[in-house]
Amino acid sequence: MSLSRTHPIDDSTPLSPPSAGLSTVAPPAPPSPPAATPDLQEPLDALLRIAEARAQEPEALLDLLRRIEHLHRSIQDGPFRSSLPSDRNGLFTLLSEMESSGGWPYIPRLQLRTFMDLLSPELEP
Numbered sequence: 001m002s003l004s005r006t007h008p009i010d011d012s013t014p015l016s017p018p019s020a021g022l023s024t025v026a027p028p029a030p031p032s033p034p035a036a037t038p039d040l041q042e043p044l045d046a047l048l049r050i051a052e053a054r055a056q057e058p059e060a061l062l063d064l065l066r067r068i069e070h071l072h073r074s075i076q077d078g079p080f081r082s083s084l085p086s087d088r089n090g091l092f093t094l095l096s097e098m099e100s101s102g103g104w105p106y107i108p109r110l111q112l113r114t115f116m117d118l119l120s121p122e123l124e125p
Contacts, residue, residue, distance in 0.1 A: 072105070
């Protein structure tokens with residue numbers, strides 16, 4: 001069993017620069033893209049097109065992100081969890097490969113309190 005480092009879409013996914021004033025920390029470098037498989041790549045490309053079509057609609061993009069996160073959790077709690085090895089050695093091997101290939105595919109949420117604090121008028125000079 002071999003896991004590749006994963007990227008949300010593929011290596012052609014445009015990476016937007018961080019918005020001014022939101023963060024001074026550079027984002028981590030994207031992991032290496034996985035081998036492309038048409039049955040997976042086509043729907044991922046469609047999601048990217050949907051996001052691009054809503055580029056100026058933050059509410060619609062938020063809805064899309066929430067739906068993708070829901071899908072992520074459904075896969076994590078369903079097919080992925082049921083596919084985990086039942087023996088200790090198999091689980092250790094999987095965890096070792098996960099660690100070496102990029103870790104857990106977590107979808108981080110913005111810290112809303114921090115974001116709101118940055119936008120607070122009280123912080124302006």
